[in-house]
Amino acid sequence: MESLGIMIRFLLLFFANLLVLGSVSSAQDHSTYFLQCITDQFAILNLDPSNVVYTPNNASYASLLLAQNLRPASTSTLKPLLIITPFHEHEIQAAIYCSKKLGTQIRVRSGGHDYEGLSYTSQIPFVVLDMRNFRSISINTEEKTAWVEVGATLGQLYYTIARHSRTLAFTAGVCPTVGVGGHISGGGYGMMSASTPSPLITSLMPD
Incomplete structure (x- = not known):
């Protein structure tokens, strides 16, 4: 994985x-x-x-x-x-x-x-x-990246990844209702986190 x-x-x-x-x-x-x-x-x-x-x-x-x-x-x-x-x-x-x-x-x-x-x-x-209404998720399986809006939950992210690939994953926690924005910015931790680097590549900030 x-x-x-x-x-x-x-x-x-x-x-x-x-x-x-x-x-x-x-x-x-x-x-x-x-x-x-x-x-x-x-x-x-x-x-x-x-x-x-x-x-x-x-x-x-x-x-x-x-x-x-x-x-x-x-x-x-x-x-x-x-x-x-x-x-x-x-x-x-x-x-x-x-x-x-x-x-x-x-x-x-x-x-x-x-x-x-x-x-x-x-x-x-x-x-x-x-930020609950910002839930868009876009998966690029070729580049192995995703654009995720901060209101999306971990469960929504897991589900979207699974629909696109059986070999890609996002290393986070087990609670599906945790928001992606808070999880990443707050140092959220999952069972596979120790074996992978930080997943954050870049972020977009409103002007």
Whole structure:
């Protein structure tokens, strides 16, 4: 069984959760200003934020927040001002723009298996950029490489590889719902990891 090299889109978002300190005074102010900012940015791009941006008043907010991990349900845990689930690169750029403009921290989440809470908790007002909709996987069996978006799960990657080849594999863990982005950027480990080099070849970062 040969190891498959991975080229991953938007992985660098995981290496540097954005922290820009600004002058907005309260969590409520942060929430109001960020929502207005991203709504304005979506309007410029002629995009609809209703299926992308979720506030605590939205019925889907709680289920999106918990994902694979119940830790955010704790009353002592600061909740994100908004949860953003982009479908397009421009929506990611809009979130980053508003984060930098308002000094609001972004926490980036792939599959939600982050037990340390780095992708969904913070001591200061923050938003969660949930990458669940970025799940495209493209396998090149001749070059033994794959382009994988960060929201894809390990199970989806395993299945896609198996459909293309009986001799190629990606060395990761046994839990199929772990997100590829978090697994690679967080040092995820599998039973065959010690016998293979790092699978990451390159990554694409939004401008």
